Amino acid sequence: MAPFHMKSPASRRRLPALTASLGCLAVAAWAIPGLADLVTYSRDAIAGGEVWRFFSGHFAHWTLGHIAWDLAVFCVLGAVLESRSRLLFVNVCGLSAAAISIVLWLAQPDLATYRGLSGIDSALFVAAASVLLQEAHLADRPAGALGPLTAVIGLTAKSVYELATGHTLFVASESAFVPVPLAHVTGIATGVIVVAGWLAWKRYSGVRAAAIATSPGSTAIATSLSSTR
Amino acid sequence: MKTRTHLVSATLSALLLTGASAFAAGTLTPIGSVQAPIQIRDHQVEIVINNGFARTEVSQTFFNPNTQDLEAVYAFPVPKSASLSEMTIWAGERELNGEVLPKDKARQVYEEEKSKGNDTGLASKEAYETFEFCVSPVRAQSETRVRFVYYQPLQIDTGVGRYVYPLEDGGTDEAATSFWTSNPRVEGNLSIRLELKSAAPVADVRVPGFENASVVDRIGDGHYRVQLDRTSATLDRDFVFYYRLQDGLPGRIELVPYRAATDKPGTFMMVVTPGADLQPLTQGADYVYVLDVSGSMQGKLATLARGVARVLGDMQPRDRFRVVSFSDHAREIVPWTSATPEAIQRAIARVEDLNAKSGTNLFAGIAEALGDIDADRTTSIVLVTDGVTNTGIVDPKAFAKLLRHQDIRVFGFLIGNNANWPLMRVVAEASGGFYAGVSNADDILGQILLAKSKITYEAMHDASLTISGVRVTETTGDYPGKLYRGQQLVVFGHYEKAGPARVSLRTRITGEEKVYSTTFDFPEIDTKNPEIERLWAMSFVEQVETARDMGDVDPTQGNEVIRDIGVAYQIVTDETAMVVLDDAAFAERGIERLNQQRAATERQAQAVRATQPARDARIDAQQPAFNQPAPHLGGGGGGALDATTVVLMLGALFGSSLWMRMVRKENRHESR
Numbered sequence: 001m002a003p004f005h006m007k008s009p010a011s012r013r014r015l016p017a018l019t020a021s022l023g024c025l026a027v028a029a030w031a032i033p034g035l036a037d038l039v040t041y042s043r044d045a046i047a048g049g050e051v052w053r054f055f056s057g058h059f060a061h062w063t064l065g066h067i068a069w070d071l072a073v074f075c076v077l078g079a080v081l082e083s084r085s086r087l088l089f090v091n092v093c094g095l096s097a098a099a100i101s102i103v104l105w106l107a108q109p110d111l112a113t114y115r116g117l118s119g120i121d122s123a124l125f126v127a128a129a130s131v132l133l134q135e136a137h138l139a140d141r142p143a144g145a146l147g148p149l150t151a152v153i154g155l156t157a158k159s160v161y162e163l164a165t166g167h168t169l170f171v172a173s174e175s176a177f178v179p180v181p182l183a184h185v186t187g188i189a190t191g192v193i194v195v196a197g198w199l200a201w202k203r204y205s206g207v208r209a210a211a212i213a214t215s216p217g218s219t220a221i222a223t224s225l226s227s228t229r
Numbered sequence: 230m231k232t233r234t235h236l237v238s239a240t241l242s243a244l245l246l247t248g249a250s251a252f253a254a255g256t257l258t259p260i261g262s263v264q265a266p267i268q269i270r271d272h273q274v275e276i277v278i279n280n281g282f283a284r285t286e287v288s289q290t291f292f293n294p295n296t297q298d299l300e301a302v303y304a305f306p307v308p309k310s311a312s313l314s315e316m317t318i319w320a321g322e323r324e325l326n327g328e329v330l331p332k333d334k335a336r337q338v339y340e341e342e343k344s345k346g347n348d349t350g351l352a353s354k355e356a357y358e359t360f361e362f363c364v365s366p367v368r369a370q371s372e373t374r375v376r377f378v379y380y381q382p383l384q385i386d387t388g389v390g391r392y393v394y395p396l397e398d399g400g401t402d403e404a405a406t407s408f409w410t411s412n413p414r415v416e417g418n419l420s421i422r423l424e425l426k427s428a429a430p431v432a433d434v435r436v437p438g439f440e441n442a443s444v445v446d447r448i449g450d451g452h453y454r455v456q457l458d459r460t461s462a463t464l465d466r467d468f469v470f471y472y473r474l475q476d477g478l479p480g481r482i483e484l485v486p487y488r489a490a491t492d493k494p495g496t497f498m499m500v501v502t503p504g505a506d507l508q509p510l511t512q513g514a515d516y517v518y519v520l521d522v523s524g525s526m527q528g529k530l531a532t533l534a535r536g537v538a539r540v541l542g543d544m545q546p547r548d549r550f551r552v553v554s555f556s557d558h559a560r561e562i563v564p565w566t567s568a569t570p571e572a573i574q575r576a577i578a579r580v581e582d583l584n585a586k587s588g589t590n591l592f593a594g595i596a597e598a599l600g601d602i603d604a605d606r607t608t609s610i611v612l613v614t615d616g617v618t619n620t621g622i623v624d625p626k627a628f629a630k631l632l633r634h635q636d637i638r639v640f641g642f643l644i645g646n647n648a649n650w651p652l653m654r655v656v657a658e659a660s661g662g663f664y665a666g667v668s669n670a671d672d673i674l675g676q677i678l679l680a681k682s683k684i685t686y687e688a689m690h691d692a693s694l695t696i697s698g699v700r701v702t703e704t705t706g707d708y709p710g711k712l713y714r715g716q717q718l719v720v721f722g723h724y725e726k727a728g729p730a731r732v733s734l735r736t737r738i739t740g741e742e743k744v745y746s747t748t749f750d751f752p753e754i755d756t757k758n759p760e761i762e763r764l765w766a767m768s769f770v771e772q773v774e775t776a777r778d779m780g781d782v783d784p785t786q787g788n789e790v791i792r793d794i795g796v797a798y799q800i801v802t803d804e805t806a807m808v809v810l811d812d813a814a815f816a817e818r819g820i821e822r823l824n825q826q827r828a829a830t831e832r833q834a835q836a837v838r839a840t841q842p843a844r845d846a847r848i849d850a851q852q853p854a855f856n857q858p859a860p861h862l863g864g865g866g867g868g869a870l871d872a873t874t875v876v877l878m879l880g881a882l883f884g885s886s887l888w889m890r891m892v893r894k895e896n897r898h899e900s901r
Contacts (some may be wrong), residue, residue, distance in 0.1 A: 033577070038570060044509060044685070048545050058868070069870045074812065076879060082884075100868070112509065112685070116868030125878055132885050139892055147885030151878055183868035 004195035018086060021070060022093070026059040026117060036060040041114040052135050054101040055094075070117035077124040083095030084131055086113060088198055089124075096123035096190040111180065111196045114168040119183035122159070126152055126191025130199075152188075231445060254305045254396040254465075267367060268292045269300045271417040274394060274468075277835070279426040279843060280485050281500055281719075282764055283383050283392055284812065284835070285311075288376045291367050291418070298366035300343065301373070304359045305397040306646035307379045308381055309666060311360075312767035313352060313801035315378035315828050318364055318809050320348040326353060327807035328815065328824045329799045331792050335806035338818065339363065353800050357650045364809075373569060378828075380760050381766070385502065386665075387682050387715025388861035393668050394421065394468040395646040423470055426843035427451030430475040437469055437855060451843055467646070467668035473861075479502020480745075480855025482732060483846040486724075486752055487761040489830075491581030494702070494723040495751065496762045499533060500846075501694065501718040501734055504744070504855035507687040513547030515565070517598040520580070521614035523556045527585040541576060544568035551601070552576055555594030556587040557620045565601070588620035588877040591652070609684055610637055610662075615644035618652065625652050625778035630658040638662035638711070638801065640680060654771075655778050661711045683713035689736040689743075694720055698730035699751050706769040712736065715860045721765040727753040734854070747849035757838065759830045766798035776804075799824040 029036045041057025042050070061067035082089040100119040104111055129148035136145040162181035268584070270290040281899050285308070285803075293302045316327035325348055330338065335351060342349035343365040350641045351363040360377075367373045383390055421443075425431065430450040436443045436457070443457040455470065481502050488495030544550060545568060552563035566572045591614060598610050622628075632639065641653045641664035654662040663683065689712040696704075704722035712718060718734070733746035770791050777787035787806050795805030815822060870878075 026447035044511070044545055047511065053853070066869050069872060069875050070868070073870055073875055074877065077882075080882075101651065110683070112302060118870045121868075125882075128882055132889065135889050136885070139889065143888075145885075147881045147888070151881030154881075155874070155878060180868055187868075201329060 010217050014083050014086065016079040016082040016089075018089060019075060019082050022059065022078070023075050026061070026067060026071050026074070027062045029056075030064075036115070041104070043105070043109075043112050046105070047139060047203050055097045057101065057114055058117050058120050060096050061117070062115055072119060073121045074117045074124065077121060077128045080128045081124060081131065087200050088127060088194075091198065092127045092191060092194050093120055095194050096120050099190040100183050100186045103182060104180065107182060108180070114180060114183070116183070117179075119180075119187035122155065122184045122187030123191035123194070125155060126188055127195050130191075130195040155184075159188060236499065254303075258299060264297075264299060265294045267299060268294060269415045270372060272415045272419045272462075274421045276392065276394065276421070276423040276470075277393060277426070277839075278383060278390070278424070278470075278472075279838060280758055281382060281384075281483070281498060282760065283381050283395065284378065284656040284760065285381070286376065286378045288374065290372050290417075291364065291375045291681065292372045293367040295369055297369050298346075299369075300363060300365040301367045301375075303362040303364075303375070305362070305727045307354060307357055307360055308379065308393065308395050309650065310767055310771065311379040311381045312375065312763045312798075313354070313360055313379045314763055314799060314803075314831075315350045315376070315824070316350060316362065316807050316809050318348060318350045319374040323348070323811060325350065325809050326812050326825055326828070327809040328808045328820055328822060329796055329801060329805050330820065331796065332804055332806045335808040338810070338820075339365075339604045342814065348811065349813065349814075350375070351806060352801055352809075353806040354803055356803060360801070362705075380499070380763055380767075382764055384500075384717045384718060384719060386717070387679050388474045388478070388859065389679065390427075390472045390474070392423070393472040394470075394665070395668065397465055397467045397646055397668065407528070415459075415462050419457075419459045421468055423453075423455040424684040425451070425453040425455075425470075425472055427472065427844040428843040428847075429478055431472050432475045433473045435473075437471070438466065439468065449842070469668050478859050478861075480857055480859045481847050482747060482749075482849045482854050484749060484848045485758050485761055485846050486755045487754055487758050488724075488727075488752060489759070491727075491753060494725050495727075495755070496723055496765050497701075497721070497751070498761050498764060499694075499696075499720045499722075501720070501854075502859045503689065503712060503716075503718070503734070503745070503807065504535070504857035504859045505689060505736075505738060505745070506857055507689070507714045507738065507860070509686050510607070512607070513526070513545070513549070515603060516544070516548065516550045517608065517610045517876070518550065518552045519594045519610060519612045520552065520554045520583070521556075521589060521591075521594070522554045522583050522585050523589040523615075524586055525589075525615055541568065544573070549577070549606070551598075553594060553597045554578065555590055555597070556582060556585070557590050559590065559593040559597035561597065561601075564754065565603075589614065589618050590621035591618035592622035592631070593620075595628070595631065595639070595656070599631070599637070602635075603636070604636075608637060610638055610639045610660075611680075611684075612641045612656070614641070615648055619647060625655040626780040628652065629655050629779040632659040634657060635660065639731065640664070640684060642667055642678045642680070647766055651774060651778055654775050658775060659779065663713060677716065682715055684713040687738060688713045689738055692718065692734060692736040694718060694732065694734050696722075696724075696730055696732050699728050700725045700750075703765075703769060705765070705772045719768075721768045722759075723765070724751045727751050732848075732854075733827060745854040747852045747854040750847035756830075757834060757844070758850045759827070759834050763798050763800055763827075764801050766794050770794055770802050796823075799827050 029039050038054060039056035040060045041053050046053050051079065061070060078093075079091060097120055101114075104114055129152045132148040133145050135144060136148075159181050200203050248536075268291065272294045273288045275286045287305075289303070291303075293301070318325045327350065329335070332353065335353070339349055339351040346366065346840065349365055353361050355361055362375065362377065364373055365373055383392060425434065428451060434445060434453050434455070436445070436455060439457055442459065443455055446454045446456075453472070457468070458776065481504070483500045483502075484497055485500075486495055486497045529741050541550065548568040549565050550563070550568055551561065551565045553559055554562050562583070563576045566576065595610070595612070602608050637660055639656050639660040639662040641656055641662065643650065643664065643666045644651055648666065650666075656662070657664045665680070690710075692710065692712045695817060701722045703722050704720055706718070706720050724730075727750070729748060729750050731746060731748050733744055735742070735744050735827070773787050773790050773794075776782040777784050782863060791802050792804035794800075795802040801807050809818075810818075
């Protein structure tokens with residue numbers, strides 16, 4: 001049984017509605033005056049009880065350049081992943097948003113405010129790369145794994161370098177905010193954990209379904225399970 | 230708990246972006262004159278930032294299109310804490326240099342030489358507003374080349390350094406604008422070359438507003454060059470350069486000394502960058518925004534509203550705020566209100582409805598802000614103004630008296646280059662606050678983040694710096710009272726002899742006494758940075774001016790000290806001016822060539838430094854005074870992807886995806 005739900009032509013063409021909705025949230029936070037300030041990760045505000053900022057802060061951005069690149073990647077990767085598995089997409093986004101915020105809270109107490117989707121983008125990137133890796137594996141074309149594997153290794157190396165040295169690798173440019181490489185590293189790590197957990201769960205489900213299918217009187221149950229995948 | 234009042238300024242950013250200046254830097258012609266204005270053929274600026282100070286050299290070529298010889302008058306906004314040190318005129322093949330004399334004497338010499346038709350020049354300071362350069366004659370149908378040099382200390386604020394080459398007039402000198410017309414246009418080439426040499430690694434640099442026009446080269450970790458070239462440009466926009474130091478740098482103490490001979494005292498600049506554990510303030514606070522809506526703010530109010538929105542939006546419901554506006558009188562436009570999102574939106578709408586008109590009664594604005602303070606809450610005043618106070622009470626002593634015994638802090642932001650620095654200095658000193666200038670072309674968001682990082686954190690109270698072991702005299706800036714998060718403490722002074730010394734920063738943080746200290750050596754001889762002497766002189770002059778304005782020093786005595794310092798160290802002040810003559814004229818008049826000697830020494834040292842990397846001036850590396858890193862601009866963190874990373878990421882993924890599609894097609898084809 002393939003770990004990823006693979007993919008009838010109908011399900012592959014699932015519209016990335018959730019990606020679009022979250023993208024609109026980011027655009028709204030940018031465009032509506034005052035909204036960005038209400039959703040930004042703010043240490044003081046969170047300490048005061050506004051815990052939604054743990055999740056919402058990722059959808060606010062500092063400058064036009066900041067939102068342009070972050071959102072573009074989010075939409076593309078989100079569409080790729082959601083069209084294959086909405087549940088995986090939700091898990092990656094939700095868990096990485098929470099993990100990044102928690103790590104920043106604990107490890108960077110001097111970070112008073114934080115905005116940006118790039119941490120979640122890093123997690124989505126790992127998940128999307130995993131999908132392609134899986135497809136290459138299923139097609140028995142290991143060469144197809146080269147691209148995604150190289151990209152994941154490259155992104156990880158870049159993020160670790162930036163975290164270790166405090167320098168950004170490519171020209172960054174904003175005096176309005178400080179880049180936070182820890183967000184990228186955490187996003188990548190969360191992506192890896194979520195995908196690994198997803199694969200393990202799928203494999204377990206597959207084994208269990210096979211076990212049920214081979215037990216007496218299991219036909220009806222097996223049919224029900226396979227129709228939900 | 231002791232209650233304090235803090236004033237915070239949010240409107241700063243709003244004000245800056247849409248300034249409407251009367252005129253910019255440029256040649257001045259009396260209104261109604263029949264002569265065609267003197268033209269600026271080219272304008273070249275060379276800036277070197279090294280060892281905590283900046284050297285700016287400006288070269289211009291003037292052209293007189295008229296058929297008779299004329300006098301050229303060039304006005305230039307006074308950069309903050311600038312010590313104007315050299316002026317040179319090239320008249321044909323001859324090079325004429327300047328010497329600083331008492332102001333009246335310099336003007337007299339200039340007028341006499343001018344009346345004889347001799348080549349001469351004069352550089353003077355018109356209070357805090359402009360440097361004025363007079364050159365006579367600029368021959369008919371001919372060019373004359375002029376060069377001037379000034380030095381400024383540059384401080385790092387929360388890990389960010391900022392240099393401003395001011396060109397934009399604040400449009401607040403109404404007397405000048407009624408008399409002169411200005412020609413700010415450069416007929417030929419405008420070029421700005423900046424070199425940054427920082428011993429601390431620099432993470433990033435920025436030139437807001439000139440990102441596309443400037444070329445930035447990163448030579449090394451703390452070494453950058455920036456180049457900007459324009460043709461047929463106008464001198465009406467400030468050139469602002471930001472550089473951000475790498476995060477995680479340690480708190481530190483640095484020393485830049487100068488001592489040329491063992492029989493003379495040495496001069497030093499000591500920079501303390503505290504790394505202390507200052508915690509964010511968690512209790513609710515009160516903020517009063519005091520907004521200048523005088524006539525010169527017209528065109529800036531829209532950005533004022535955006536700035537208010539930006540800062541108000543970061544407040545918490547446990548905070549309260551109030552908004553006061555002032556022009557020729559003050560009025561409350563938003564009474565004390567809890568900072569709920571709804572209240573903030575209403576306040577923003579009220580600010581957006583403001584209209585600019587009338588004069589500037591700053592005293593009334595501050596008095597109104599002080600009139601309704603809750604003594605049981607910590608209150609801050611944020612004052613944003615772009616001009617001189619010209620209505621109501623204008624005497625700085627009155628401001629000092631109003632603020633001195635109030636338990637408040639004023640955070641002042643001055644928009645534009647002609648704002649009243651001396652007065653704001655008095656206001657900040659009297660209240661224990663701070664002030665900052667913001668260029669009309671500045672990075673508003675960055676300035677707001679820097680300000681908030683100070684206001685929303687604990688401060689170091691009753692800070693005092695002492696140096697023992699070696700006798701130091703005539704120190705400046707060593708009793709700041711309060712040191713805010715990210716602020717540096719810069720102290721100039723003289724030291725009598727070489728040897729081991731101990732420096733200690735004593736302060737109180739949340740009521741607890743803290744002492745940060747280290748030992749170091751004052752050098753016997755160090756000739757690497759002779760400019761430190763002029764920087765000390767300017768700092769000392771500013772200290773005397775502040776004391777004079779606050780009424781702590783007799784004005785006559787204060788002015789005498791300023792004049793004596795100006796002449797001894799050859800800097801242009803309110804009491805001194807620089808007259809430019811040829812060597813024979815100086816000799817004939819018996820004027821000693823102090824500046825010639827000093828400038829030669831400085832140029833020699835600059836030539837040596839140009840060939841060397843930035844020197845690490847830290848003196849506590851072996852025995853660190855602080856055990857925490859220096860604060861950096863961590864207030865606004867951003868998860869951001871740059872274009873290169875995006876292209877590589879998506880390119881790799883989609884390349885693979887495409888390849889897999891081809892493989893699947895191939896497989897399907899084979900299976901048929």
